[in-house]
Amino acid sequence: MIEATGLTKVYGDKTAVDGVSFTVQAGHVTGFLGPNGAGKSTTMRMIMGLDRPTSGSVTVNGVPFAQHSAPLREIGSLLDAKAVHTGRTAYNHLLAMAATHSISRKRVQEVIDMTGLGEVSKKKVKGFSLGMGQRLGIAAALLGDPQTIILDEPVNGLDPEGVVWVRNLVKYLASEGRTVFLSSHLMSEMALTADHLIVIGRGRIIADAPIGEIITGKGQSRARVRTDQPQQLMRLLAADGVSVEVQDHELLEVTGLPPREIARTALDNRIMVYELTPLQASLEEAYMELTKDEVEYHSLITTGVAAPAQTGGNR
Amino acid sequence: MSTAALQSRRPEGKIGPGPSFPRVLHSEFIKFRTLLSTLILVASTVLVMVGFAALNAWGVGQFSEASKSDPQAAAAFAAQGADLTSGIPTSGIAFAQLIMGSLAVLLMSSEFTTGMARSTFTAVPKRTPAFVAKLLVVTVCAFVVSMVSSFLAYLAASPILENYGFDIDLGTEHSRRLLLVSGIYVAAVAAIGMSLGTLLRNSAGGIMSLVGLFFVVPIAFQLIPGDFFEEARKYLPDNLFERIVAAAPAEGALEVWQASTWLGIWVAVPLVAAMVALKQRDV
Missing domain, CATH: 3.40.50.300 (P-loop containing nucleotide triphosphate hydrolases)
Structure with missing residues (x-):
């Protein structure tokens, strides 16, 4: 120990x-x-x-x-x-x-x-x-x-x-x-x-x-939703802490809302949903979420400058 | 690569032997003898000592031949003849101390430059026993190598001198003292070298400091005029050694016990500093 x-x-x-x-x-x-x-x-x-x-x-x-x-x-x-x-x-x-x-x-x-x-x-x-x-x-x-x-x-x-x-x-x-x-x-x-x-x-x-x-524990629940009325569903789901991403024609990814709630909203508004898949966060995602503010050496690719040499690391 | 080969778990609360001093000493000796660089430096020391003695013997012989035509030179030569030959077996000692001193620096600095120190000091986390064990291995080796190579140098030089009608008498008090003190001095230089290696943790820096102390500073002090440098020169390790082995001390020279004490201080101060630093600093 x-x-x-x-x-x-x-x-x-x-x-x-x-x-x-x-x-x-x-x-x-x-x-x-x-x-x-x-x-x-x-x-x-x-x-x-x-x-x-x-x-x-x-x-x-x-x-x-x-x-x-x-x-x-x-x-x-x-x-x-x-x-x-x-x-x-x-x-x-x-x-x-x-x-x-x-x-x-x-x-x-x-x-x-x-x-x-x-x-x-x-x-x-x-x-x-x-x-x-x-x-x-x-x-x-x-x-x-x-x-x-x-x-x-x-x-x-x-x-x-x-x-x-x-x-x-x-x-x-x-x-x-x-x-x-x-x-x-x-x-x-x-x-x-x-x-x-x-x-x-x-x-x-x-x-x-x-x-x-x-x-x-840390990752928010996510679900993949297929519907023929994506625009309407998006509007209805919109709330604080919920983000909806249009991934494809009729395909949405909803973060911050449990699948049951999504189904309930769709049913109440008579919107057909033909896929509703809960997505599990991978360790990778959980880790990124945990450490996103803690990474010491961000790559600076967006500014066109090469990533800084890694100092620290294995001394 | 099967995990099944692992030993069965030991019974609870029973643990095997730990790093006692004899075991650490054994470990340091294994480390010492399993490096090619160590063996090369030891062999070089022997070679240089023997080579210098042979050259020196030949030189003395040539000089005596040349001086035979000049009665005055011959008389002067005869007067100091014994002293000349007694120094021949240890005539390469300046190089021996440099090589063995460098070896001592390397043995410690390489621990840090290679990362071996992390293995050494996780096995012996109290650190001081590992330092003392290494010190013992290095100084004993320096002493033995110096003694053995002086003797080999004597064996090589004797037949050359005999050609010119000289011999080396290892039995005289002066000869014996020269041999013994030379060996101790080479060990002392190795101890200083090991301290430098521990304090600087850098091979080039350690060796250059050693060369500076034993070769550059004495010459610089000789070149700089002034009473202060004249007086200070006496206290440099190289001159302290010369004083201890001198057959006839110069005017105003230190007593042998004073010179020995100062030499002891030259060894002890860096050693203590190195041991404190090793204990305190991160590896």
Whole structure:
């Protein structure tokens, strides 16, 4: 279990993480979702004791990370695929990390096989692809057979097979009762992997709820309506908080009104409706809705200027 | 890539061994020996030490041959002959300290430039044990490499000197002190290098600072006129080392214990600063 209380990190005049409080429960895959520069990586580095919080605190299984007697056996982390000296082989990197906790060579070989690094484990990390680097990072995270696993953008650079593998791995780890906390800016990946979502934007928590609740809870109800009198129906439906969009000849999309109300209005006014389909918001839409005010780096395509270079991001 | 290969869950409340100092030391030693750059720098040190001693031996021999025709020069040469040869095994020490010092800078700065530091300090979150372990590995290596290469240099130089009727006596008090202090000094430079690498977290910056301190500043102080620089020069690490190993100290020189103490301060201050910074700063 990971517990953050009022966690804050200020770099100069920029507040990267702003009084964040959350709990990551064991036995679930908890997704940490947010746009680039939202403070995901900084929060994770603070959990791992690498960055000192400006204020607030974070504990893992009730104790600050640095005070665990055997940290690697308690929490495994992939914070950055490049947390490796590239002049060393993958095997030697893992061996050096294992040595700090008297983890056996057998276990080192085990995580190498588990992550599919067998063929390249005796090669220097310098020549690794991004995906291989990720696998090495995951191997390092699993080394101590930890109860808590933290993965920052684990599917970055993985091929489709690797993505499926990570998805199954984290679900399996959670099913064993472990705490799994993974960040991503890929909503589609989160929709398939996570049970619970913590959404962060500009250093603040925007949502912290089961994934189903985030999809249905925040999005307004929408429905697709086909009628042969679209103009009349539009006029009748018009009200505060309701928007009607003409999508095609005789096809409307109504937002902010439950299907039952639409049907009632149509019936009362003797307007024929030949399709009325409730539309479910996707995680993508729910997320856009949640973070629309929180995105730090809007693209400036409309002004004809290229999108600004991304600062922040994965430091 | 099967998830079934995961170990079974450990019983509740039981957790395996953590990062005790001997384990961290073992880890740092693995890290040290598994980098090609380390091995190259160590080999270069040995090569340079042996090469310089051989060249020096040949030079001394040539000079003695040349001075045979001049009785005055020959007499002067004979008077200091033993001192000349005793310094031959350690004649490449200035380069050894530079290379081993750079190695020490690199071992720490590369942790930060490659991101390895994040792995190192999540495994050892108290940080100081990892620093001390690395320091121990680096300084012991610097000392051993310096001693071994001095001895190899002696083996290489001896036959050359014998051709000219000289020999090196490693048994004299001065020879032994020169050898031992040189080894300690190279270790001290490595310790300073590691502190610089920790404080600057940048390879080029760390190495240039080291070169500045040991090569540029002493020369600059010599060139700038004035009593202040003349006096201050005595306290530079390189001159402190020269003083400790000098057979006959110059007029107004520091006592050996004073010079040793100052050298200790040169090592201790950056080390303490580096350890405090490492503990305080974000990785």
